Amino acid sequence: MNIVAVTACPTGIAHTYMAAERLEKAARRLGHTIKVETQGAMGIENELSADDIAHADVVILAAGIAVRNRDRFEGMRIVEVPVQDAIKDPERVVAGLGT
Amino acid sequence: MAKELSFRFPLPHGLHARPASLLRDAAGSFQSAITLTNRRNDLEANAKSTLALVATLTRQGDECTLLIAGGDEPAAAEALRRFISVELPLCDDAPPAVPAAQGSSPLPRALRGEGVRVHRGVAASGGIGRAPALLAARWKGGPDLANREKGSPEAEFAKLEWAFVEAGAALRARRAAAANNTERAVLNAHLAILEDVELKAKIADQIHGNRAGAGQAVAAVVEHFAAVLRDSGSAVLAERALDLCDVEQLLIRALDPGTARDDRIALERDAVVVAQTLSPAQFIALDTTRLKGLVLARGGATSHTVILARARGVPCVTGVGEAVRTLRDGQEVVVDGERGLLVADPSGAVSEFYDAENDALRTLRERAERTAARDAATSDGRRIEVAANVSSLAEVQDALAAGAEGVGLFRTELLFMDRAEAPSEDEQAEVFAAAARLAGARSVIIRTLDIGGDKPIPYLDLPEERNPFLGFRAIRTYAENPDIVAAQIRACLRASAFGNVKIMFPMVSSLDDVRTLRGLVAAQMESLVAAGVPFDRDIGVGVMVEVPSLAFVMDQVAREVDFCSIGSNDLLQYLLAVDRDNQRVAHLYKPFEPAFLRALAAVCDGAHACGRWVGLCGELGGDLLAVPLLVGLGLDEISVGCARVSAVKSAIAGCATPKCRQLLESAMRQETAADVEALLRAFAATRAERSLLDEDLVRLRSSRRTKDEAIRELVGLLRTAGRVGDPDLVEDAIWQREEAYSTGVGFSVAIPHCKADGVLATSIAVASYPGGVEWGSLDGSPVTMAILIAVRASDPGETHLRTIAALSRKLMDDAFRASLLAAASAAEVVALLRSAVEAS
Numbered sequence: 001m002n003i004v005a006v007t008a009c010p011t012g013i014a015h016t017y018m019a020a021e022r023l024e025k026a027a028r029r030l031g032h033t034i035k036v037e038t039q040g041a042m043g044i045e046n047e048l049s050a051d052d053i054a055h056a057d058v059v060i061l062a063a064g065i066a067v068r069n070r071d072r073f074e075g076m077r078i079v080e081v082p083v084q085d086a087i088k089d090p091e092r093v094v095a096g097l098g099t
Numbered sequence: 100m101a102k103e104l105s106f107r108f109p110l111p112h113g114l115h116a117r118p119a120s121l122l123r124d125a126a127g128s129f130q131s132a133i134t135l136t137n138r139r140n141d142l143e144a145n146a147k148s149t150l151a152l153v154a155t156l157t158r159q160g161d162e163c164t165l166l167i168a169g170g171d172e173p174a175a176a177e178a179l180r181r182f183i184s185v186e187l188p189l190c191d192d193a194p195p196a197v198p199a200a201q202g203s204s205p206l207p208r209a210l211r212g213e214g215v216r217v218h219r220g221v222a223a224s225g226g227i228g229r230a231p232a233l234l235a236a237r238w239k240g241g242p243d244l245a246n247r248e249k250g251s252p253e254a255e256f257a258k259l260e261w262a263f264v265e266a267g268a269a270l271r272a273r274r275a276a277a278a279n280n281t282e283r284a285v286l287n288a289h290l291a292i293l294e295d296v297e298l299k300a301k302i303a304d305q306i307h308g309n310r311a312g313a314g315q316a317v318a319a320v321v322e323h324f325a326a327v328l329r330d331s332g333s334a335v336l337a338e339r340a341l342d343l344c345d346v347e348q349l350l351i352r353a354l355d356p357g358t359a360r361d362d363r364i365a366l367e368r369d370a371v372v373v374a375q376t377l378s379p380a381q382f383i384a385l386d387t388t389r390l391k392g393l394v395l396a397r398g399g400a401t402s403h404t405v406i407l408a409r410a411r412g413v414p415c416v417t418g419v420g421e422a423v424r425t426l427r428d429g430q431e432v433v434v435d436g437e438r439g440l441l442v443a444d445p446s447g448a449v450s451e452f453y454d455a456e457n458d459a460l461r462t463l464r465e466r467a468e469r470t471a472a473r474d475a476a477t478s479d480g481r482r483i484e485v486a487a488n489v490s491s492l493a494e495v496q497d498a499l500a501a502g503a504e505g506v507g508l509f510r511t512e513l514l515f516m517d518r519a520e521a522p523s524e525d526e527q528a529e530v531f532a533a534a535a536r537l538a539g540a541r542s543v544i545i546r547t548l549d550i551g552g553d554k555p556i557p558y559l560d561l562p563e564e565r566n567p568f569l570g571f572r573a574i575r576t577y578a579e580n581p582d583i584v585a586a587q588i589r590a591c592l593r594a595s596a597f598g599n600v601k602i603m604f605p606m607v608s609s610l611d612d613v614r615t616l617r618g619l620v621a622a623q624m625e626s627l628v629a630a631g632v633p634f635d636r637d638i639g640v641g642v643m644v645e646v647p648s649l650a651f652v653m654d655q656v657a658r659e660v661d662f663c664s665i666g667s668n669d670l671l672q673y674l675l676a677v678d679r680d681n682q683r684v685a686h687l688y689k690p691f692e693p694a695f696l697r698a699l700a701a702v703c704d705g706a707h708a709c710g711r712w713v714g715l716c717g718e719l720g721g722d723l724l725a726v727p728l729l730v731g732l733g734l735d736e737i738s739v740g741c742a743r744v745s746a747v748k749s750a751i752a753g754c755a756t757p758k759c760r761q762l763l764e765s766a767m768r769q770e771t772a773a774d775v776e777a778l779l780r781a782f783a784a785t786r787a788e789r790s791l792l793d794e795d796l797v798r799l800r801s802s803r804r805t806k807d808e809a810i811r812e813l814v815g816l817l818r819t820a821g822r823v824g825d826p827d828l829v830e831d832a833i834w835q836r837e838e839a840y841s842t843g844v845g846f847s848v849a850i851p852h853c854k855a856d857g858v859l860a861t862s863i864a865v866a867s868y869p870g871g872v873e874w875g876s877l878d879g880s881p882v883t884m885a886i887l888i889a890v891r892a893s894d895p896g897e898t899h900l901r902t903i904a905a906l907s908r909k910l911m912d913d914a915f916r917a918s919l920l921a922a923a924s925a926a927e928v929v930a931l932l933r934s935a936v937e938a939s
Binding site: 010011013014015016017018020021022025038040041042064082084087088 | 897
């Protein structure tokens with residue numbers, strides 16, 4: 001499965017990056033490909049391209065706040081989880097996407 | 100025929116004590132009667148009385164006239180005209196810093212609990228004091244002076260004369276026993292009030308004109324002036340009314356000891372003194388070994404009492420108002436002079452909070468003292484002396500206490516001001532020798548008289564010139580005043596027998612000057628040898644480099660002097676032809692002008708090529724942005740105002756010579772001052788960014804048990820390292836973040852973080868808790884390690900944010916966390932975190 005994800009948190013200092021790290025590792029461990037965009041204190045990094053999004057099967061939004069440029073994902077399957085869930089049990093988040 | 104001068108009053112803060120006393124000084128040396136009239140309110144004053152001048156309530160823009168009548172009218176008019184046009188506009192000192200109004204900032208978390216009794220006031224003197232309250236009795240009016248037996252006006256006046264003598268003696272005795280320079284200065288202010296001509300004249304008027312008894316007359320006149328001050332509309336002047344009352348008490352006590360009120364407060368045990376107001380004299384009389392704090396119902400942060408409390412390190416909160424009425428004698432109170440709070444009956448949590456506060460303040464103070472005591476050196480170990488610029492013996496003492504490694508510039512002009520004749524050789528020798536003794540092996544560089552037509556010195560006969568800075572001043576006047584110069588040089592030489600004294604000549608512009616001046620020194624040396632007076636024959640003789648010509652002939656000049664010190668203020672003003680006191684060109688006075696940096700480099704390189712020591716004693720030395728440039732120049736010494744010494748020392752400690760050299764090279768190649776400034780700012784930013792964490796910020800095996808305590812401890816680590824300015828704000832920001840959801844991310848790790856104004860430098864602090872701390876973590880497990888991330892709100896630093904992001908990712912790695920939790924020392928923790936970040 002091709003996954004794209006966006007992580008964000010209130011201060012953009014720590015959780016955004018922890019969640020990204022956890023999701024990337026969990027997805028790969030479960031045999032998926034994943035690209036995670038971080039929306040943190042340094043702005044948007046590892047930005048998802050139109051191509052990334054076009055090839056994705058599902059979108060994970062792990063954010064405690066509103067995600068920027070959300071309209072990019074219109075018409076796609078979106079799974080929203082609290083950012084802390086992505087840190088606590090990323091495998092469950094990924095496994096919950098189904099196949 | 101009387102002379103009249105009209106002018107518009109120029110100073111923004113009006114005719115307050117300082118300009119008034121300078122005008123008094125200017126008027127005081129003439130026989131003529133001199134009267135100031137304020138045309139706005141038609142108030143008149145004898146210009147020889149500071150009190151009367153202040154009482155004219157003159158404000159900026161008021162139309163004023165000075166009427167001069169008497170035998171020396173022309174000279175007085177000329178001197179006063181010059182004072183009004185040249186000196187007066189410059190003599191306003193900065194208004195005293197008034198702390199933020201009470202009640203503006205939120206209470207610290209620990210004081211928000213229920214049942215905590217907190218009163219807000221003004222944070223007037225820092226520190227935390229805790230002791231039982233001692234309520235000072237309110238003085239209930241004086242004895243009835245009006246109905247006392249009194250003699251004839253002549254007899255009452257004779258009593259008054261005697262009282263003035265006794266009061267003066269009492270003040271001088273107190274001054275001799277003063278505990279510090281601040282106390283001495285306040286007592287000098289009281290002496291000045293006592294010696295004010297109008298005070299005595301008005302009291303005499305009361306006795307002769309109104310048939311008042313001496314005591315009654317004193318009380319009436321003091322009340323008149325005190326009322327003027329209280330109603331002046333200026334908080335600073337209003338607080339000076341207390342000083343008048345102290346002088347009144349002295350006079351009344353001298354007149355009749357029985358009628359004076361006994362307003363001393365006896366401390367039999369440790370106490371926090373609580374009073375409506377407290378006069379400076381009352382404060383000085385307190386036993387400060389038992390005085391743990393001071394709470395005043397009224398008053399702000401500028402009274403002499405508060406200034407004295409600060410000098411003694413006594414925590415003080417003022418302006419708490421009616422709250423003082425709610426206190427009982429003996430009730431336990433905390434005076435929080437840091438935040439302007441008074442806390443009654445401190446309970447468990449509040450006690451703990453203030454114990455921790457006291458520990459933190461002590462650590463901060465000890466750290467500052469250690470830094471002050473350390474000799475300055477760059478990070479690569481090159482010594483650079485940080486000395487102080489002073490104008491008096493008292494300042495030498497203050498400077499050495501502040502950590503100055505000597506006196507880089509002893510200005511001698513003050514010794515010559517406000518007097519009828521030049522100070523004698525003995526008088527100067529005594530001052531210089533005392534400075535040399537205080538400094539011990541450290542050097543004391545005495546700059547010889549640097550005066551020109553801009554400063555009126557009656558006995559020097561300096562003409563007023565169109566351009567005094569390019570005219571007859573400093574060494575150029577020496578040939579016409581050979582006795583004065585000889586006396587000063589001899590005084591320096593004599594003082595050299597008592598320490599490490601050096602002589603420095605100002606305004607030198609050529610090798611000819613150097614040779615002439617060395618000739619003067621040599622002649623006095625010979626004469627002292629002949630007279631058998633001891634002095635140091637190897638005394639250093641140097642020049643102040645302030646005339647730009649010297650920069651081009653340093654190879655010649657340096658050979659014939661022992662040292663140079665760059666007077667950067669004048670060097671810059673002469674090099675750029677900018678009078679910075681002229682508002683229309685002041686913006687051109689730019690110390691980062693590349694031409695100026697090249698001139699500095701020429702002087703340093705020239706002096707060093709001859710093996711000569713070179714220092715700098717201008718304002719540039721105290722500019723922290725410029726310090727890396729000064730290190731790059733290779734200066735041997737930087738001399739700054741006393742208050743800048745420790746900051747400059749720390750700035751030097753953060754500099755590495757090779758990097759600073761490169762910075763200087765690059766700065767000299769820039770095209771504009773703005774480019775240089777940008778370069779320096781970028782350099783400062785990268786230096787500040789270098790340390791996100793260090794060992795001081797790690798506390799392993801902390802015994803904290805609650806999240807509250809743990810967060811306070813982590814913030815405390817940043818505070819004592821000088822990385823957090825306002826710990827209350829930072830704690831609040833962290834808790835605000837915790838409220839969104841716990842930063843206990845699981846795996847027994849918590850990452851509390853914030854972006855806040857109180858953070859001075861983006862930083863990481865780490866603590867481990869063998870006992871575990873309940874953090875409300877995502878997985879419910881107690882936290883055994885917390886990593887606090889504090890990000891500066893403005894300009895957090897891109898590199899830092901990147902590092903923190905990388906670190907956050909790395910913390911998700913099981914093996915990395917395990918190694919962090921297993922780390923045995925702070926050094927190991929720092930090394931692990933650093934390597935983790937670098938590897939990513």
